[in-house]
Amino acid sequence: MNYDVLIFLGAFLAVLFLFSFIRRKKGIKKCEYDERQAAIQGTAYKYAALTGIFGGIIAGLIVEADLLPITGGFALIMVSFLMIEVYVVCMILKGAYFGITGTWKRWTISITLLGVANLYFGIKNIATDGLEDGCFTICDINLPLGILFLVIAATVFFQKARERREQN
Amino acid sequence: MKNLKLKSARAAKDLSQQQLADLVGVSRQTINAIEKGDYNPTIRLCIAICKALDKTLDDLFWDNE
Numbered sequence: 001m002n003y004d005v006l007i008f009l010g011a012f013l014a015v016l017f018l019f020s021f022i023r024r025k026k027g028i029k030k031c032e033y034d035e036r037q038a039a040i041q042g043t044a045y046k047y048a049a050l051t052g053i054f055g056g057i058i059a060g061l062i063v064e065a066d067l068l069p070i071t072g073g074f075a076l077i078m079v080s081f082l083m084i085e086v087y088v089v090c091m092i093l094k095g096a097y098f099g100i101t102g103t104w105k106r107w108t109i110s111i112t113l114l115g116v117a118n119l120y121f122g123i124k125n126i127a128t129d130g131l132e133d134g135c136f137t138i139c140d141i142n143l144p145l146g147i148l149f150l151v152i153a154a155t156v157f158f159q160k161a162r163e164r165r166e167q168n
Numbered sequence: 169m170k171n172l173k174l175k176s177a178r179a180a181k182d183l184s185q186q187q188l189a190d191l192v193g194v195s196r197q198t199i200n201a202i203e204k205g206d207y208n209p210t211i212r213l214c215i216a217i218c219k220a221l222d223k224t225l226d227d228l229f230w231d232n233e
Binding site: 166 | 189195196201209210212213
């Protein structure tokens with residue numbers, strides 16, 4: 001029996017429960033979207049699906065032809081993350097991601113911190129352990145994940161600056 | 169095509185995009201998109217905007233040309 005997994009799972013569920021308890025206590029409502037934002041969600045889903053289809057084909061070709069030093073698992077995870085990335089970036093650029101209330105600061109800070117942490121640990125792991133057989137595996141996912149998180153954070157800052165320019 | 173009638177009606181009421189958005193229950197970006205002509209609102213939202221600005225649908229959304 002692996003107790004580490006149970007402890008991790010227990011801690012994760014406790015944090016989840018704590019967050020939902022605080023939200024209920026503060027009376028924080030579920031994020032609501034207006035009609036334009038709901039329409040944009042549909043378009044973003046479409047782009048994400050297309051990314052999944054074409055990304056999957058391209059990733060398959062890259063792995064099969066050995067064009068890049070990546071394993072199949074790494075490619076699969078990267079395509080999944082890219083799908084999410086396309087969805088989120090598309091929604092942010094159309095001003096639809098944060099719903100009607102538009103509370104974005106805390107979320108963006110969290111994403112930035114996550115990105116920096118992933119980037120740091122990704123670089124550190126590769127620098128200390130190196131790549132397995134010279135290939136990126138699922139164990140090296142922190143590095144690209146950090147980059148993807150930071151791209152999302154940069155997109156938010158870019159969009160907010162653009163909105164501020166439009167308002168002036 | 170830009171909706172200048174909406175923009176001027178909003179300005180006449182001395183409302184910002186955010187204030188109008190709060191009145192009709194949408195995001196500021198949605199009001200901005202309508203004014204810029206990037207988004208065609210549903211009739212439900214058009215009516216809500218007209219009520220908030222004390223205008224008729226013809227005043228704000230009828231294209232005379």
